[in-house]
Amino acid sequence: MKFGQTQFGVVIPAYNEPRLKLLLERFDFSKTPHVVVVNDGSTDDSISKIENFPVKIISHESRCGVGAAIRTGLNYLKESKFEIAVVMAGNNKDNPDEIPNLLKAIEDGADYVQGSRYLGSKQLGAMPFLRRLATRIVPILWSIRFRRRFTEVTNGFRSYKLSLLNHPDIDIEQDWLNKYELEFYIHYKVLELGFKYAEVPVSKVYPSDGMSISKIKLFGNWDWWSLLRPLVLLSLGMKK
Numbered sequence: 001m002k003f004g005q006t007q008f009g010v011v012i013p014a015y016n017e018p019r020l021k022l023l024l025e026r027f028d029f030s031k032t033p034h035v036v037v038v039n040d041g042s043t044d045d046s047i048s049k050i051e052n053f054p055v056k057i058i059s060h061e062s063r064c065g066v067g068a069a070i071r072t073g074l075n076y077l078k079e080s081k082f083e084i085a086v087v088m089a090g091n092n093k094d095n096p097d098e099i100p101n102l103l104k105a106i107e108d109g110a111d112y113v114q115g116s117r118y119l120g121s122k123q124l125g126a127m128p129f130l131r132r133l134a135t136r137i138v139p140i141l142w143s144i145r146f147r148r149r150f151t152e153v154t155n156g157f158r159s160y161k162l163s164l165l166n167h168p169d170i171d172i173e174q175d176w177l178n179k180y181e182l183e184f185y186i187h188y189k190v191l192e193l194g195f196k197y198a199e200v201p202v203s204k205v206y207p208s209d210g211m212s213i214s215k216i217k218l219f220g221n222w223d224w225w226s227l228l229r230p231l232v233l234l235s236l237g238m239k240k
């Protein structure tokens with residue numbers, strides 16, 4: 001089965017993202033017409049710069065967290081009767097031309113598709129050493145937990161069937177999932193509950209324009225714990 005344009009939508013969470021306009025300029029909206037930008041309380045002019053693009057903009061009054069923004073986008077797609085969600089970052093490190101690669105894996109039977117920068121010979125650009133190290137270590141931890149090999153866990157470029165969110169053991173409305181936890185919570189539940197999982201190669205190009213490369217700060221705050229929290233708490237049965 002080949003997915004039509006009315007069956008999938010793209011969710012892009014954004015908070016003060018100066019590269020958002022550059023990302024949307026790369027879209028072919030004739031092929032990917034349903035793009036939802038969730039403005040998570042931005043205080044800069046990044047949202048006003050995209051108002052002329054054919055995208056749906058949903059705004060939070062104040063910053064709630066990337067997980068809350070993704071949840072808003074997913075709920076919008078579900079309410080609008082879409083079947084598939086594609087989630088990608090708004091910082092222009094992901095390539096919209098690779099969305100069909102994710103959808104193809106779902107057509108081939110996967111319920112959840114993780115884009116991996118470490119499969120094949122995809123581009124990484126100016127990826128900092130410590131970030132490269134962290135994105136290698138985290139999949140090892142998940143591989144140990146689930147006793148299968150993963151090359152990627154932290155890349156936010158993913159696609160999945162929205163129907164999996166209807167499973168009684170998956171509850172994305174929990175408040176503890178408002179930051180980076182939501183993405184890893186869904187990832188964990190997909191593996192724990194036996195949904196069909198796949199990885200596909202994607203590029204992840206880190207720009208060298210002098211602007212911040214990511215909202216995630218590995219040191220100096222608790223972002224590292226937000227990334228690992230679902231794996232730890234769900235494995236220990238401390239969260240559901």
